[in-house]
Structure formats: structure tokens, C-alpha cells
Amino acid sequence: MYSYFKEHLSKELKGINEAGLFKNERIIESPQAAEIELNTGQKVLNFCANNYLGLSNNPHLIEAAKKALDTHGYGMSSVRFICGTSDLHKELEQKIAAFFGTEDTILYAACFDANGGVFEPLLTADDAIISDSLNHASIIDGVRLCKAQRYRYENANMDDLEKQLIAAQEQRFRLIVTDGVFSMDGNVPPVDKILTLAEKYNAMLMLDESHSAGVVGKTGRGVTELFNVRGQAEIITGTLGKSFGGAIGGFTTGKKEIIEMLRQRSRPYLFSNSIPPLVAAAGIRMFDMVSETNELQDKLHNNTSYFIDNMISLGFDIKPSQSAICAVMLYDAKLSQDFAARLLDEGIYVIGFYYPVVPKGQARIRVQLSAAHSREDLDKAIAAFSKIGKELGVIN
Ligand SMILES: *Cc1c(COP(=O)(O)O)cnc(C)c1O
Numbered sequence: 001m002y003s004y005f006k007e008h009l010s011k012e013l014k015g016i017n018e019a020g021l022f023k024n025e026r027i028i029e030s031p032q033a034a035e036i037e038l039n040t041g042q043k044v045l046n047f048c049a050n051n052y053l054g055l056s057n058n059p060h061l062i063e064a065a066k067k068a069l070d071t072h073g074y075g076m077s078s079v080r081f082i083c084g085t086s087d088l089h090k091e092l093e094q095k096i097a098a099f100f101g102t103e104d105t106i107l108y109a110a111c112f113d114a115n116g117g118v119f120e121p122l123l124t125a126d127d128a129i130i131s132d133s134l135n136h137a138s139i140i141d142g143v144r145l146c147k148a149q150r151y152r153y154e155n156a157n158m159d160d161l162e163k164q165l166i167a168a169q170e171q172r173f174r175l176i177v178t179d180g181v182f183s184m185d186g187n188v189p190p191v192d193k194i195l196t197l198a199e200k201y202n203a204m205l206m207l208d209e210s211h212s213a214g215v216v217g218k219t220g221r222g223v224t225e226l227f228n229v230r231g232q233a234e235i236i237t238g239t240l241g242k243s244f245g246g247a248i249g250g251f252t253t254g255k256k257e258i259i260e261m262l263r264q265r266s267r268p269y270l271f272s273n274s275i276p277p278l279v280a281a282a283g284i285r286m287f288d289m290v291s292e293t294n295e296l297q298d299k300l301h302n303n304t305s306y307f308i309d310n311m312i313s314l315g316f317d318i319k320p321s322q323s324a325i326c327a328v329m330l331y332d333a334k335l336s337q338d339f340a341a342r343l344l345d346e347g348i349y350v351i352g353f354y355y356p357v358v359p360k361g362q363a364r365i366r367v368q369l370s371a372a373h374s375r376e377d378l379d380k381a382i383a384a385f386s387k388i389g390k391e392l393g394v395i396n
Pocket residue numbers: 109110111112113115136138179183208209210211238239240241248249250
């Protein structure tokens with residue numbers, strides 16, 4: 001049997017490769033940081049990590065993790081409800097709720113699991129999920145696992161959301177679900193308007209704050225801070241794998257009855273281990289740190305506006321962004337790849353995205369800013385963009 005299957009896979013893989021869609025991974029030999037060392041020996045400035053607050057290699061988090069290794073050991077060897085819950089897990093859940101202004105939190109191994117396990121335990125075929133068309137893959141998969149009726153609205157388009165809400169009036173319960181930041185453009189949905197529509201058409205709201213938590217809002221509390229609607233979304237999901245230290249872990253936080261039901265019925269929670277205690281301990285330290293001072297959030301915001309302002313002055317076509325994502329529009333797929341390759345030669349690591357990751361003819365380079373970047377790092381990146389942009393005829 002396998003020889004036939006092997007032949008089939010080889011053909012498929014060849015097709016992926018010939019379509020130019022084969023994903024090759026670069027290997028990093030240093031900690032994740034503003035400057036990283038690749039296994040080729042090349043040192044590059046990293047502008048493609050989700051390390052928004054620069055915490056991936058933070059000494060306080062490393063110290064907290066090391067200490068927890070001594071006090072709590074390495075692994076839990078159990079799912080939460082049998083014997084896999086430590087005091088650190090409970091403390092971290094409360095820190096997350098305090099950060100977002102919610103009632104309770106449930107931890108998962110990843111936000112992919114949080115989104116995969118949130119819909120099916122709460123909604124049935126009698127209910128409706130109304131989902132933004134650009135929502136993350138894990139939301140799409142989570143919705144697939146649930147029998148609720150599915151409605152999709154155009155990205156951040158309130159007219160279309162209203163249309164879908166009207167269409168969904170026959171169902172018992174309605175849940176609107178949206179990312180807090182859309183990762184390819186860096187835009188945020190108009191959460192204030194979504195809440196107005198939710199009230200008018202009797203719906204609940206779920207936000208995935210994976211790319212917005214730590215980033216959006218003056219103190220990084222996410223889109224509910226930006227729109228001054230803290231505590232108004234019934235459900236918030238998020239990750240510990242981006243702004244919040246970048247290791248591993250996801251969560252759902254929100255109304256306490258919802259969290260309670262997830263602890264009873266959510267399959268990725270019931271049938272999979274949680275994060276190791278050392279990650280929970282570092283997470284606790286992290287939430288304390290970003291609550292004690294706003295230094296990192298301020299630095300990230302300053303870095304982001306400095307970079308984007310300079311890129312616009314140079315004449316680059318930049319997608320309007322309310323996050324730490326700067327999409328440099330190039331439109332042409334090959335140009336996006338050539339541009340990124342030339343930037344790497346200059347020591348700037350970014351990724352060019354093209355169809356099918358973004359719509360056809362919408363190729364771009366995505367730059368992700370971090371509090372870890374120094375002014376010098378930013379100036380180096382801006383100079384490299386300017387040089388290559390002129391060489392490739394993108395700017396004058
Ligand atoms: C990254 C991301 C996830 C997945 O987070 P993990 O914790 O890495 O599984 C889920 N949703 C959104 C919107 C994301 O950006």
C-alpha cells in the first residue's frame with residue numbers, strides 16, 4: 001500500500017514545489033530576539049516575529065521559568081481535570097482575567113485549541129455563528145466542529161455583518177466572532193459598531209485577541225481597550241505565543257458560566273495536557289510586568305509609528321494599520337519574493353506574502369515591529385527598504 005501512497009504524496013509535494021508554494025524553514029541558532037543568528041552564520045535583524053513586546057528572551061521570564069522548574073518540576077503528566085492542575089495554572093488564569101477585565105479564564109495548550117474547543121460545547125444546530133471572512137484558520141476549524149448555522153461577513157464590513165445578523169434572526173442564539181487584528185493587513189475591526197449591531201440584533205461577541213493583546217490600546221489590553229468596551233465581549237481568546245513571551249499556550253477568558261461550561265465540555269481541554277508549570281510561572285511574571293509599567297507598550301507604539309511614518313515618507317504604499325503590523329504593498333508575487341531576498345542580504349529578515357495567503361494581486365512584505373527593536377535597528381531597516389525599493393523601482 002505505502003508505495004502507492006508514497007508516489008501520490010511525492011507527486012503532490014512536487015506540485016506544491018512547482019507552484020512556488022513550498023515552505024522552507026530558516027533555522028535560528030540564537031534565542032528569538034531583535035537580532036538573531038541563522039545556522040548559515042548570518043546575523044539578521046528580525047522583523048517577522050510575533051515578539052511584539054520583545055519578551056521572548058526576557059531575563060525576568062527566564063528566571064521565573066527556572067525557579068518554577070525547581071519548585072514545580074518539569075511536566076504535569078495529566079490533563080487538567082484528572083491531576084494536571086497546579087496552583088500556577090489557577091494563578092495565571094486569574095491574571096489573564098484581570099488583564100482583560102473578564103470574569104474567569106480557561107487555559108489551553110495553544111490558542112488553536114482554545115478556538116477549536118470553544119464553539120461546539122456552547123452552540124448547537126439551533127444557533128448561529130457569524131464570522132468575519134478573514135478570521136484565523138483555528139476559528140474556521142473550530143466553527144467546522146460545531147453544528148451551528150454558519151454566516152460569513154466581508155472583512156470588517158458592518159453593512160454585510162448587519163445583513164448576516166438579519167438572516168440569522170431565526171436561530172436561538174447568535175455569536176459574532178472576529179479577530180482583534182487581522183494579521184495580513186494589520187487592521188482592527190470596528191468593535192464599537194459590532195457591539196451596537198450585536199445589541200440591535202441580539203447577538204453575543206467573541207474576539208480573538210492573539211495579534212492585538214499586548215499591542216493594541218494604550219496599555220496593550222487589546223481591542224476592547226482601544227474602543228473603550230472592556231468587559232463587553234462575552235468571549236475573548238488569545239495566545240501566550242505572541243506578545244506574552246512567545247513560548248506556548250492559549251486561553252479563553254470571559255463570562256464565568258461560559259468558562260465553566262468549557263471546563264466541563266471543551267474537548268481540547270478535557271483530552272489534552274495544559275502548558276507546563278514553568279510556562280505558567282513565566283506567564284504570571286509577564287502579566288505582573290506589563291501591568292506594573294507601560295514601558296514596553298509605549299516603546300512598541302513609538303517604534304511602530306516611527307517605522308510607518310518613515311516608510312510613508314519614502315513613498316511606500318502602506319496598508320492603514322492600527323497594530324504593530326506594517327504591510328508594505330508590492331502587489332506582484334515575484335517582486336515580493338525578490339524584495340524580501342534582497343532585504344535578507346542587507347541583514348533584514350522579513351517575509352513576502354502572496355496568493356493564496358493574501359488575495360491575488362495583493363502581494364506584500366509584512367513587517368512586524370517590536371519593543372525589542374532599537375532606534376538604530378529601525379533606521380537600518382528603513383535604509384535597507386529605501387535602497388532596495390529604489391533598486392527594484394518600487395519608489396523613486
Ligand atoms: C497565532 C494565532 C492563533 C494561534 O495561536 P497559537 O497559540 O500559536 O495556537 C489563533 N488565532 C489568531 C488570530 C492568531 O493570530
